Amino acid sequence: MSVIAFIGSVFSPWYRWSGRRNPANHVCINVATYGRGGRFTMTDRGTAALRQSNDTFQVGPSQLRWRGGRLEIDVDEVSSLPLVSRIKGRITLTPSGLSDVELPLHPEGTHVWRPFAPTARIDVDLNRGWQWSGHGYFDANFGTRALEDDFSYWTWGRFPLQGGSACFYDAARRDGGTLAVGVEFDENGNVRPLDLPPLTRFSRSLWAVRRETRADPGHRPRQVKSMLDAPFYSRSVVRTQINGRQTTGVHEALDLNRFASPLLKPMLAVRVPRRAGWRFED
Template identity: 60%
Template sequence: MIAFIGSVFSPWYRWSGRREPQNHCCINMVTTGTDGRFTMTDRGRSALRQSRDVFQVGPSKLTWTGKELVIDVDEWGALPKLGKLKGRVVLTPRAVTGVEVRLTPDAGHTWRPFAPIADVEVDLAPGHKWTGHGYFDANFGTRALEEDFSFWTWGRFPLKDRTVCFYDATRLDRSKVALAVQINPDGSVCEIDSPPPLVKMKRTPWFVRRETRCDPGAHPAGVYSLLEAPFYSRALMRTTIDGEETVGMHEALDLVRFRQPVLKPMLAVRVPRRAGWTHRD
């Protein structure tokens, strides 16, 4: 689930010239399986409401209670699987970090790992009810991703006594981001001085290249595909870190492909535009 102000993957935001991010906001929810849905409706300014503890876009909203992030979802699935996706997700952080990381030297892009260790309860209709572990992070930017990056991968892998996150990216000027951090249950964060090597993996069905960090000699592999696109992949990944086998979230983003104009009309089919919205209260 991703909440956007200035929906970076919206063709409508791109076509608008990216001048008004508040006029292109969205709550993107993806579920998988037989009853899986993809929801990513680009909504106009009238749909957006913000306060200290509430972020609302149209019929869906996120509420911070002081202890939990409560996400109330009321969205409509895009093609090819139409239908309602409605319910609630509750994320309870084990701790909240105070870390912010510059992904470009001028802080034009910033990563904020709010709660890399958290517990999640999901109750979404149709057919999605479970509890497990999860995370909550955010990215902030003053420019389009494709204006600064050509490719990146990100991974979050839970271990028995901590969680590790890897951020590897190539900027358009060919400089690199090679970030590896360890997050402890108390919320403390430290950079890993000698991260494991970066290993290439099998490409996706769209031939998006993938790579991740793992112990020397390990063979990371996808366990379950969550979202595949011509420029993007999100999957559960099995790998080995410090001798411990783990399954975590992994994504790969090819921004050279994303810049191609032909992709924008394709995205518009999956990302409908709903400019008008009237709140009833």
């Protein structure tokens, strides 16, 4: 599953149509579960639905709270079409270590990546019978310009390794430059040296989004499970080989030329409803 908290909801058509003038007026907590009966929630809310403190981020009825060295995520959302239902419960992420790495993704500093907890454990307790524990990850992205203004293509992968994990960022910039980054973390969040494996293409997504990630020479990554498919975006479980070891992790590919098309925005509005009038009762 994945949880993404937004101020200035990057993929919200409502934010784009507003001219992106006020990020705090387009906030949401996106929750996606995968597999049979999976749900997708991404309700765009206004400034009245946002509350923040040093250790709490709340949007409407859902919130993220840092407490006792753990990230607690309380979810109370309604999923979008075609499977409309309430998703409620708690997700707890416990890092094995924290990282202070801050990586600019663009030479002008308009996009920055912060992998706060590259290796973590998650415990899921949601309604609809979703109770399980597993391997988790916690990061953040910050930007002062729209993704599609600075990049035409973007791919990211995070793969568990022995005693830690590796993250890869590759992107094509609008100015003709490229981004090619690989970082390995130990369990405590410390950076370890990593020789960047070759960038290797593998099968396109259901919507024919181009996909590539890092793999040892001669090895071709493969999709193990599709998680989310959209005309401009793919999230999937991918198996690759790094430094001679097979590993299975999460991979994303984003075609920002497609995303920039105004034809996509009405389609997105079906999956991303706007609830501008939501307010706290107290």
